[in-house]
Amino acid sequence: MAQVLAMILAGGRVGELDVLTFFRPKSVLPYGRLYRVIDFPMSNLMHSDIENVGILSQYRPFELISHIANGEPWDMTGRQRRAVILPPFQGRGSSDWYQGTADAVYQNTDFIRMNDPELVIVLSGDHIYRMDYRTLIEFHREKKADLTVAFTRVSPLKDSSRFGLAAIEDEDPRGGKVTEYREKPKNSNLEWASLTIYVFKTELLIAALNDNATHASHEFGRDIIPMLLKKHRVYGYKHTGYWGYTRTIEEYYRTSMDILGYRPKVDIRSWEIRTNMANDGIRDRKPAFVGASARLKDTFFYAGCSIEGTVRNSILFPGVSVEKGAVVEDSILFFDSTVKAGARAKRTIADSACTIGAHADVGGPGDKLTVIGMGTDVPENVRIAGGVTVHPKLKPGAFTKPRYKAGEVIQ
Numbered sequence: 001m002a003q004v005l006a007m008i009l010a011g012g013r014v015g016e017l018d019v020l021t022f023f024r025p026k027s028v029l030p031y032g033r034l035y036r037v038i039d040f041p042m043s044n045l046m047h048s049d050i051e052n053v054g055i056l057s058q059y060r061p062f063e064l065i066s067h068i069a070n071g072e073p074w075d076m077t078g079r080q081r082r083a084v085i086l087p088p089f090q091g092r093g094s095s096d097w098y099q100g101t102a103d104a105v106y107q108n109t110d111f112i113r114m115n116d117p118e119l120v121i122v123l124s125g126d127h128i129y130r131m132d133y134r135t136l137i138e139f140h141r142e143k144k145a146d147l148t149v150a151f152t153r154v155s156p157l158k159d160s161s162r163f164g165l166a167a168i169e170d171e172d173p174r175g176g177k178v179t180e181y182r183e184k185p186k187n188s189n190l191e192w193a194s195l196t197i198y199v200f201k202t203e204l205l206i207a208a209l210n211d212n213a214t215h216a217s218h219e220f221g222r223d224i225i226p227m228l229l230k231k232h233r234v235y236g237y238k239h240t241g242y243w244g245y246t247r248t249i250e251e252y253y254r255t256s257m258d259i260l261g262y263r264p265k266v267d268i269r270s271w272e273i274r275t276n277m278a279n280d281g282i283r284d285r286k287p288a289f290v291g292a293s294a295r296l297k298d299t300f301f302y303a304g305c306s307i308e309g310t311v312r313n314s315i316l317f318p319g320v321s322v323e324k325g326a327v328v329e330d331s332i333l334f335f336d337s338t339v340k341a342g343a344r345a346k347r348t349i350a351d352s353a354c355t356i357g358a359h360a361d362v363g364g365p366g367d368k369l370t371v372i373g374m375g376t377d378v379p380e381n382v383r384i385a386g387g388v389t390v391h392p393k394l395k396p397g398a399f400t401k402p403r404y405k406a407g408e409v410i411q
Helices: 015-021 039-047 062-068 101-106 109-115 133-142 202-212 220-229 249-257 279-284
Strands: 004-009 052-056 082-086 119-124 127-129 147-153 164-168 175-183 192-201 234-238 243-245 295-297 310-312 327-329 344-346 348-350 361-363 370-372
Touching: 004 039, 004 101, 004 109, 015 249, 015 370, 039 119, 039 127, 052 109, 062 082, 101 109, 101 202, 101 220, 109 202, 119 133, 119 202, 127 192, 133 147, 133 192, 133 234, 147 164, 147 175, 147 220, 164 234, 175 220, 192 202, 192 220, 202 220, 220 234, 243 249, 249 348, 344 348, 361 370
Parallel strands: 004 052, 004 119, 052 082, 147 234, 295 310, 310 327, 327 344, 344 361, 348 370
Antiparallel strands: 119 192, 127 243, 147 192, 164 175, 164 192, 175 234
16 A cells, blocks of 8 residues: 555553563563564554554664564565664754654654655554554545544443543444544543554644644644544544553553463464564574473463473463473463473563573462563572562572562562
């Protein structure tokens, strides 16, 4: 779709993801045994024939830049196809960090003008879903909309304070005109939540961003949508498929676990999600090894893994080692982490290159998750309860007592 330019909001960090985003933006959080969260919007764009993409980066961009590379994994290379990282920049007389989602796009309006698209689709880089954007764009054009926002139905009141919510006319099963929009209201009966997927007429987008530039706040949900709703044709497109949020540790965990099971809610294979197999040396890993003593149930793992212990209902990224006598349950272990002999990990997320020492007992039953930051070595025999947060790059000497209770932070 040569007349459509995509802009992906991919550069942010949220405090709710805590130690998992100390060294990476949330968009490249590992997901589903070898993927990154941004692979989902990138793959959706590829399958929708939208092959000209600007990726807005700011916070610790190295891992994002390494992952996107030149866009080749998503077939975005060639004379008319490209994926371009757009970091903040210094210009003559003005420079600044991006001051919000709208400001990030505003600072790159020259990129938009250079491509001269009919439409601009703005996407969040940290949601898990499958969508053919061509149907959304067809709806936008058919309705002669100035702005179309994709929504999904949520529980009123329960989720109202976390999303931008709208009332949508029932003129069409696919959606209708937005009659009311409120950004993260404390109490609301509105039930359609914004997916942070926006289709704009290009001239209107640039005009709205220019108008907003002098304001104190620069957010699409808080500022741009309410402003356009007053005078322009704003439509809501109803997404009825799966949608997973990854803004908090609990949401990330729940969405990750949706890839497991006989009929998973997130079917990565049928969705045809692509990733950069050259990143993290994925394609060069040796075949996974499953020893005679291994016991596996409902677990995803990939090349480079070595499993000689018991693993149940878990996700193992390339290079993970589970030694003999170790037990891993309901857990997510990122690249090159190790669970030593006799250790246990339950409801635990361990970032890349972590080690859980021999006979250590990490996590536990219940709702609380234990999260271990990148590159930390948990000492042998220590007991860490569910709900503990462990900071990155800690050596065994940083663990000053044999037991840690729920809610403690080890740093």
